[in-house]
């Protein structure tokens with residue numbers, strides 16, 4: 136017998152959350168700045184990986200004014216390795232919006248939160264419910280999975296209409312405001328999706344606080360849900376990457392890096408010099424000569440694949456010690472940096488880290 140979905144479900148989820156919540160640094164208080172930064176970091180990244188990034192970020196940029204005033208390079212460096220760097224840039228734009236439009240105080244109304252750069256429905260709902268105890272659902276992949284199982288609903292969870300439907304279902308179930316429970320319900324659902332009603336493998340229905348409300352469990356169809364439409368295939372791009380040094384980095388030698396264009400993928404971040412296509416050793420050597428680097432031979436790396444959301448880079452690297460610090464005639468110039476400068480100042484995306 137399945138129980139009707141009502142506030143009994145809400146109580147089961149919030150009660151379970153109170154007992155089972157993981158101790159995470161952004162759960163120590165309900166400051167909107169803390170919730171916001173952690174939620175943006177957690178998009179596409181595992182909780183365990185975010186923990187360190189979050190602590191480092193808060194040490195360097197503890198509040199909205201410090202983020203608004205920071206150098207973009209520092210912000211990107213703090214983000215290095217988390218990927219999707221537009222998230223970091225948007226955080227800074229939004230911090231500046233808060234300084235200019237809201238007197239430095241995080242807005243409390245959903246529409247004003249949602250209007251900040253880089254904040255979508257999910258993040259706005261998370262901030263409004265967790266930091267401000269408002270009855271605002273935050274619908275992410277975890278929540279969609281749980282709700283599609285609870286209702287045994289075979290709608291495509293990638294469809295905007297499904298998200299809208301789930302948000303409307305949840306809006307009815309949120310606890311009353313003023314008791315500090317709205318945030319627990321939001322976090323309880325997300326936590327349940329991460330720990331019990333898991334995305335990969337079998338959900339742990341036997342310990343699930345929502346089991347008696349769950350139609351998928353009653354019908355034995357948990358593993359068929361949720362339904363996700365197939366993604367479009369990613370574009371493949373062959374690239375040749377140059378690791379050009381003018382001596383051993385351990386002995387003070389320098390390596391060529393340059394800034395990426397201001398628009399598009401990994402905008403404004405650093406990169407190792409690279410060109411489209413897979414060059415042969417002769418072509419690569421020629422290219423390094425054209426840049427004026429006077430390479431003394433080349434060593435080819437094994438191939439490395441880096442996956443972005445819409446494109447895959449299949450990269451071949453060539454290592455070379457050069458006798459001149461050359462640079463291209465056009466486009467961004469090379470900067471020749473020491474290992475220490477690379478570590479401290481250069482926001483090199485993980486796509487290129489492999490070659491170091």
Ligand code: SF4
Nearest residue numbers: 332338340343346349
């Ligand atoms: S009972 Fe099982 S399928 Fe249903 S919500 Fe709980 S873990 Fe998920």
